Amino acid sequence: MTKKDKLVILDFDHTLFNTEVFKRHLKNAYLSYGISSERYDQTYNYIRKKLKRPYDPALHLRLLDGEIVDLKSLMGEVNYLVDKSKDYLYDDVVTFLEDVKDECDLNLVSLGKKRFQKPKVDNCRMNGYFSRILLTEGQGGLKKEVFKDIICENRDKKIAIIEDMPENIDYLKRGFPSITAIKIERVGAKYAEEKAELNNFTIKSLYQASNIIKCIL
Ligand SMILES: [Mg+2]
Numbered sequence: 001m002t003k004k005d006k007l008v009i010l011d012f013d014h015t016l017f018n019t020e021v022f023k024r025h026l027k028n029a030y031l032s033y034g035i036s037s038e039r040y041d042q043t044y045n046y047i048r049k050k051l052k053r054p055y056d057p058a059l060h061l062r063l064l065d066g067e068i069v070d071l072k073s074l075m076g077e078v079n080y081l082v083d084k085s086k087d088y089l090y091d092d093v094v095t096f097l098e099d100v101k102d103e104c105d106l107n108l109v110s111l112g113k114k115r116f117q118k119p120k121v122d123n124c125r126m127n128g129y130f131s132r133i134l135l136t137e138g139q140g141g142l143k144k145e146v147f148k149d150i151i152c153e154n155r156d157k158k159i160a161i162i163e164d165m166p167e168n169i170d171y172l173k174r175g176f177p178s179i180t181a182i183k184i185e186r187v188g189a190k191y192a193e194e195k196a197e198l199n200n201f202t203i204k205s206l207y208q209a210s211n212i213i214k215c216i217l
Contacts, residue, residue, distance in 0.1 A: 003102065003103055003104060003105060004105060004157075005156075005157050005158060006103060006104040006105065006157060006158050006159075006160075006213075006217040007104060007105045007106075007107065007150075007154050007157045007158070007159045007160075008100065008104045008105070008106050008107070008159075008160045008161075008162065008213060008217075009107045009108075009109060009147060009150055009151075009159065009160070009161045009162070010106065010107070010108050010109070010161075010162045010163075011108075011109055011110070011143075011161075011162065011163040011164060011165070011168075012108060012109070012110035012111075012112075012117075012121060013110065013111070013112070013164075014164040014165075014184075014186055014189040014190055014191065014192075015162055015163060015164050015184050015186075016089060016090060016093050016108075016124070016126075017085070017088055017089060017090070017120075017124070018088045018089070018090055018186070019088075019189070019190070020188055020189060020190065021088060022081070022085070022088045025081055026057070026078065026081055027040055027044075029074060029077040029078060029081065030060075030064070030068075030074065032077075033068050033069045033070060033071075033073070033074040033077075034067065034068060034069040035064060035067060035068060039064075039067070043060060043063050043064060044060065046063070047059060047060060047063070053113070054111060054112045054113045054116075054117070054137055054138075055112070055113065055116070056113035056115070056116050057078045057116060058113075058115065058116070059113075061074065061075060061078070082116070082119050082120055082123060083119075083123055084123070085119075085120045085121075085123040085124050086123055086124050086125055088124075089124050089126070090186065090205070090206070092205050092206040092207050093126065093206060094126065095206075095207070096206035096207070096209060096210055097126060097129040099210045100210060100213055100214070101129055103213075103214065103217075104160075104213060104217065105131050105157075106129050106130045106131060107130060107131060107132045107133070107134070107150055108121070108130045108132070108133045108134070109134050109136070109143060109146050109147055109150070110133075110134070110135050110136070110143075111135075111136050111137075111138070111142070111143040112135065112137070113137055114135055114137055117135050118135055121133065121135070132150070134146050134150070143165075143168065144167070144168040144171045144172060147161060147163075147168065147172055148171075148172065148175060148176075151172065151175075151176050151179060158180075158216075158217045159176075159178075159179045159180070160179065160180040160181075160182060160212070160213055160216065160217055161179060161180070161181055161182065162182045162184055162203075162206075162209055163181070163182075163183065163184070164183065164184050164185070164186065164189055164190070164191045164192070165191050166183065166191055166194050166195060166196035166197075166199075167196075169181045169183055169196040169198060169199045170196050170197050170198045170199075173196075173198035173199070173200075174198065180200050180201070180212070180213075180216050180217065181196070181198065181199045181200050181201075182199065182200065182201045182202075182203055182209055182212060183196050183199040183201070183202045183203070184202075184203050184204075184205075184206070184209070185202060185203070185204055186204070186205075187204070200216075
């Protein structure tokens with residue numbers, strides 16, 4: 001089999017990127033500029049649940065304008081965190097990508113507000129490993145549709161997905177039983193305790209994924 005016959009589709013948040021720690025550091029920045037933890041959570045949830053939008057600091061900062069001690073400096077701190085997003089990549093990511101890049105075609109799928117998510121992904125400096133990077137701004141439901149489209153376009157290939165969200169894994173396995181679904185459960189990550197029903201493998205880190213991909217695909 002050649003590289004072109006194998007495709008691994010990877011998710012970004014909680015899979016490659018330590019989103020929990022990044023989110024905590026982002027929140028801490030707001031706290032140091034006079035926003036209480038409760039107020040932060042309240043407005044964060046307003047964006048996510050009421051407005052039903054992916055998280056967007058530009059919008060969050062606008063909502064809290066007037067309550068923040070020094071808006072410009074806080075913006076600078078938020079941008080600084082985005083600039084150093086590479087620090088939040090899990091430490092097995094580059095090793096994994098290096099390990100499989102010559103054997104598989106790699107795609108990346110991520111959900112988030114593009115003006116926030118794109119620089120975050122770009123600054124991780126791993127774009128060169130991926131033949132395609134697809135960012136979507138829709139609610140969770142839409143990300144699985146992006147996965148689905150990629151799978152449909154590559155039906156002639158052997159495909160593995162690495163994703164943390166159980167709902168997405170089950171949805172994709174139901175539609176495409178022949179794909180290999182690897183559920184990653186990072187310590188402390190959002191969906192680590194929530195089980196999928198149809199995943200083929202469960203892993204704690206990407207070190208295990210290399211072996212699975214090399215044996216199965
Ligand atoms: Mg994820």
